[in-house]
Amino acid sequence: xxxxxxxxxxxxxxxxxxxxxxxxxxxxxxxxxxxxxxxxxxxxxxxxxxxxxxxxxxxxxxxxxxxxxxxxxxxxxxxxxxxxxxxxxxxxxxxxxxxxxxxxxxxxxxxxxxxxxxxxxxxxxxxxxxxxxxxxxxxxxxxxxxxxxxxxxxxxxxxxxxxxxxxxxxxxxxxxxxxxxxxxxxxxxxxxxxxxxxxxxxxxxxxxxxxxxxxxxxxxxxxxxxxxxxxxxxxxxxxxxxxxxxxxxxxxxxxxxxxxxxxxxxxxxxxxxxxxxxxxxxxxxxxxxxxxxxxxxxxxxxxxxxxxxxxxxxxxxxxxxxxxxxxxxxxxxxxxxxxxxxxxxxxxxxxxxxxxxxxxxxxxxxxxxxxxxxxxxxxxxxxxxxxxxxxxxxxxxxxxxxxxxxxxxxxx
Numbered sequence: 001x002x003x004x005x006x007x008x009x010x011x012x013x014x015x016x017x018x019x020x021x022x023x024x025x026x027x028x029x030x031x032x033x034x035x036x037x038x039x040x041x042x043x044x045x046x047x048x049x050x051x052x053x054x055x056x057x058x059x060x061x062x063x064x065x066x067x068x069x070x071x072x073x074x075x076x077x078x079x080x081x082x083x084x085x086x087x088x089x090x091x092x093x094x095x096x097x098x099x100x101x102x103x104x105x106x107x108x109x110x111x112x113x114x115x116x117x118x119x120x121x122x123x124x125x126x127x128x129x130x131x132x133x134x135x136x137x138x139x140x141x142x143x144x145x146x147x148x149x150x151x152x153x154x155x156x157x158x159x160x161x162x163x164x165x166x167x168x169x170x171x172x173x174x175x176x177x178x179x180x181x182x183x184x185x186x187x188x189x190x191x192x193x194x195x196x197x198x199x200x201x202x203x204x205x206x207x208x209x210x211x212x213x214x215x216x217x218x219x220x221x222x223x224x225x226x227x228x229x230x231x232x233x234x235x236x237x238x239x240x241x242x243x244x245x246x247x248x249x250x251x252x253x254x255x256x257x258x259x260x261x262x263x264x265x266x267x268x269x270x271x272x273x274x275x276x277x278x279x280x281x282x283x284x285x286x287x288x289x290x291x292x293x294x295x296x297x298x299x300x301x302x303x304x305x306x307x308x309x310x311x312x313x314x315x316x317x318x319x320x321x322x323x324x325x326x327x328x329x330x331x332x333x334x335x336x337x338x339x340x341x342x343x344x345x346x347x348x349x350x351x352x353x354x355x356x357x358x359x360x361x362x363x364x365x366x367x368x369x370x371x372x373x374x375x376x377x378x379x380x381x382x383x384x385x386x387x388x389x390x391x392x393x394x395x396x397x398x399x400x401x402x403x404x405x406x407x408x409x410x411x412x
Contacts, residue, residue, distance in 0.1 A: 042160065042274025047393050050265055050278045050324040051147070052258070053133075053172065054302070056285030057126065058328035059295055060348025061376075063099070064113060064365070068092040071368035075335045079292055079342070089113075093365055098299040101307030102351070109359040110310075111351065112411035114385055116366040118347035118378025122330065126286070126344075130329040134174040136383055136402055146386055146401055147277055148177030154396030155180075155276060164277040165268070167261045174279055185264075243271035250315035251308050258282045259305035266312045269322070276394070285328060291341040302326070310353065323354035323393050323412070327382070333374050347378035350385050358411050384409060 062079060066072050067086045086094035087103040093115075095103050105111040119138045123129045132138045136146035144152075151164045156179075166175050166184045175182040244267035253259040261280045268275055282302055287295050306324065313319040331348030347366055353359075366376040384406040390398035392412035399405050 042272055044272070045321065046274075046276060047395065048269065048276055048278070048318075048322045049389060049394055050262075050280065050322060051174070052302075052324065052326040053130075053174075053279070053281045054285050054326055054328040055126075055130070055281055055283040056287075056328070057129075057330045057332060057344055058285040058348060059287060059291065059342055060328070060331035060345075061334060061342075061368075062291070062295060062332075063096050063299065064093055064115065064349040065096060066093050066365055066368060069365065069368050071334065075368065077336070078340055079336045089361065093361070096296070096299050098296050099303045101303045101310070102353070104307075105310065105353050106359055110355065110357055111353045111359045112357050113361050114350045114352065114380055114409065114411070115361060115363040116347045116376065116379030117327070117350045117363065117382050117385060118330070118376075118380075119382055120378075122346040122375070122378070124330065124344040126329060131173055133327065133329050133382060134172050135176075136386055143173075143176055144178065145172070145174040145176040147174045147279065148180065148182065149401045150390060150394070150396050151175075151180045151182065151277070152177055153400050154390075154394065158274075158276070160274040162268070162273050162275045164279075165275050166279045167264060168257075168279075168281045172279065172281070243268060243273050246271055251312040253308045253312075254301070254304045256301045256305060258301055259308060262305050262309040263312070266309065266316060266318070269313075269318050270316045287332070288337065288341040288343060289339040291336075306353070313355070319355035321355075323352060323357060323389065325385070325389060326351040327385075331376065334368050334371060334376065335374060346372070346375040350382070352385070352389070352411055356412070360411070362409050362411055380409075381406060388412060 061072070062076075062081060065081050065086050067081065067083050067088075068091045073080050081096060085097045087097060087099060088094035089106065095106070102111055106113070119132060121138065123132065131141075134145050135142050147164060155163050161181075162183065164175060164180070164182045166172070166182060167186075168184075169186050171184075244264070247267040247270050253263045258280065265278050265280070268278075282298070284294070284298050306326075309324070310319065313322055327350045328348055331345040332342035333345040335342075337343050363380040366379055368376075370377065383402050387398045387402055387406040388409040388411065390396045390401055391408060
């Protein structure tokens with residue numbers, strides 16, 4: 001392969017963007033880079049949490065559909081899901097027809113659905129509401145995220161630089177910490193010169209060119225730090241590749257972004273990365289127009305990805321170690337708008353699934369007629385869900401992370 005200037009720029013720039021020259025590299029606390037053979041053997045039974053953020057405000061009313069409750073069909077003359085298509089859970093609510101895998105998990109007792117989740121004095125701004133969910137602080141602005149604080153407190157003795165990991169392009173505050181550096185991996189597929197499927201000579205030529213340019217010994221003092229960080233970025237991504245190279249694909253994943261991200265989680269865990277928390281995102285839920293078709297496609301993406309992920313975890317012998325939680329910053333208003341969509345609302349369901357989850361319906365589905373200025377009244381504080389996950393599943397200092405104790409639900 002001829003190494004063109006464009007090849008080098010694209011691959012080299014993308015490599016640096018993976019972990020960011022301005023962001024955290026994957027360093028061990030001793031100062032050395034992560035090795036695929038960590039000195040501290042990860043606990044093979046340690047519980048793992050995977051959080052999926054459904055960005056944009058998922059329409060909870062057309063996700064967990066209150067088809068048996070008064071007001072649903074009147075409020076949504078064009079967006080309603082008819083009773084014969086609903087995946088009924090009981091005579092009041094059921095799942096959207098796109099969520100067939102999640103319905104199977106529910107039937108098998110592995111999916112918990114927490115109804116009517118929200119917070120006091122809800123904010124309809126995407127930015128502020130997401131910030132509230134990510135920091136777990138509705139009443140004031142703070143820098144640290146709820147998972148960042150969990151890493152600071154409950155994982156403080158864990159020297160593994162991959163103990164928590166964000167996958168994807170969008171920044172979020174959930175992992176923010178002034179004490180712990182939590183890496184961000186955008187995609188490993190970009191760096192095919194690190195992939196063993198790429199011919200070795202081609203790997204070597206691109207990698208050598210990158211490392212030569214970022215060799216701190218060959219540069220002046222003024223840019224040695226930048227060069228060292230570029231070299232570290234290469235070696236860090238190479239180390240992550242070494243963790244995933246032994247992965248044996250036993251389940252076919254869909255060709256979607258969220259499915260690839262979930263497969264990377266499985267690869268990392270199968271490679272014994274020791275990661276305890278993963279944070280992923282699926283966007284596009286801001287359905288102000290043409291919601292019926294667009295929402296169905298997004299829910300199908302989520303459902304197919306979760307179905308493949310769950311089956312993969314079963315095949316890898318990891319299903320009892322992993323709990324996955326999916327949430328959105330807010331739901332949508334009960335009444336559809338004039339453009340075939342819905343506008344920003346409040347309460348919505350949160351989904352929690354896993355091999356050891358006690359499946360079922362939790363909380364209460366909010367009334368569709370007793371509203372607060374057209375919005376649902378929340379029934380469960382989202383911090384109760386966090387408290388339950390942190391205390392009951394992750395065995396962490398939930399009260400320290402959230403500032404006080406909250407009602408503990410019984411799904412774990």
